[in-house]
Structure formats: C-alpha cells, structure tokens
Amino acid sequence: KAGVTQTPRYLIKTRGQQVTLSCSPISGHRSVSWYQQTPGQGLQFLFEYFSETQRNKGNFPGRFSGRQFSNSRSEMNVSTLELGDSALYLCASSSRLAGVGETQYFGPGTRLLVL
Amino acid sequence: LAKTTQPISMDSYEGQEVNITCSHNNIATNDYITWYQQFPSQGPRFIIQGYKTKVTNEVASLFIPADRKSSTLSLPRVSLSDTAVYYCLVGDIDAGNMLTFGGGTRLMVKP
DSSP states (O other), X not given: OOOOEEEOSEXXXXXXXXXXXXXXXXXXXXXXXXXXXXXXXXXXXXXXXETTEEEEEOSXXXXXXXXXXXXXXXXXXXXXXXXXXXXXXXXXXXXXXXXTTOOOEEOOOEEEEEO | OOOOBOOSXXXXXXXXXXXXXXXXXXXXXXXXXXXXXXXXXXXXEEEEEESSEEEEOSSOEEEEOTTOSEEEEEESSOOGGGOEEEEEXXXXXXXXXOOOOOOOEEEEEEO
16 A cells, blocks of 8 residues: 655745645545644644545644645645745645544655745 | 653664653543654654553554553664654544644664
C-alpha cells in the first residue's frame, strides 16, 4: 500500500506570493491533517479535514487555508507569504476520526523557503 | 489537551537499551499514549501506542503504570540508525486528529 505522498517536495517563493501544497493520503484514509514544523516552534497543528469538512483548526492566521476533495486528497494554501512561513509542511492521514487508538501516518513533507 | 514533558536529549551507545520517559499528569480517561520517531527532514513515523500496562511490538516496548501519569518507551539494543527525535503524544478525542507535539527527545546513539 502506497504511503502518504506530498508534492512538491521543495519550493522556493518570495514574500507576498502564494503557494499551494498537495497531499495524497493512504488509499482508504479519509482524514488528512496538516502540520508546520520550524526549528523555533517545533511541530504545530494547522488543520484537519475529514470527508471534505474541516474538523479542527490550529492557531494560525487566515492566510493559511485548506480543502479536501471527494477522493480525500487535500491541498493547503498560504497567501501573502512571509519570511516566517519558511518551514517543513507535513501532511498526515488516518483511516477515521481520532480518538481511541487511531494512528496517523505522515508524508515526507514539503520544504518551503520564502525569500 | 493533555500536555507531555520529556527530556530534551539523551545519549546512548550502540547495543544498549534506551528508556525514554514521558510525563502526562493530566491524561484523560479515554486518552491513548502514542510515540513517534522523526529523522531530519522526514515526517514523524509511528512507533507504538498503548493505553495501560505494557505493549510490545517488533520495534519497541511501552510501559504504562497504573496511574497512567507517565509512560516509558523502551528501545532494545539501539543502533546508530535509531538516532532521531522521539515524541510522546497523548490523544485527546475531543480534538479529533489534532496531534499536539511537545519538544520531543533528541536521542543520539554513539558507536
């Protein structure tokens, strides 16, 4: 079974631009979560989608948005990029909503550099 | 959300057993304890998960005392490739799939 895939793997943008990152979950998984990882702040939760609906949202500004398609693939968009948005963006999928004993599987991440 | 506390870093040598303890004093009744491993520039990888007592798989063991306020990840006979950051997480069913990562424990295995 193929794992979680993320595209692109690396990206360089300039301040003020926008970017769209893509995540394909493991086949059959319906939940997709996004995380931002930086050396200073560690791994932080952005948002989670389940069956095309946003279920949870972390403490990030509105410039960060996402969506999920009917095939469970998800995209994350960051508008008006700032230098501080440079990070590794990770996507994780799971077969159902969390809770008891649910496991999430992470993709390799997209490394975004904002100049 | 249940908060976790782990040592920032640990050193070990090849072939030794490594035990990493995590404190989660306000763990809720329905919370599970999960450990992830992360190598540089890669996504975290699930290692083991448990609710109480002891869980063992091909990679590690997880020991959870009766009060569940802490847990210990045990890695038998570590190798250089086990050098990574290890995260302890406590699941909150009210938070959906939102994982709250702490700082993790940076394990350095030396030859």
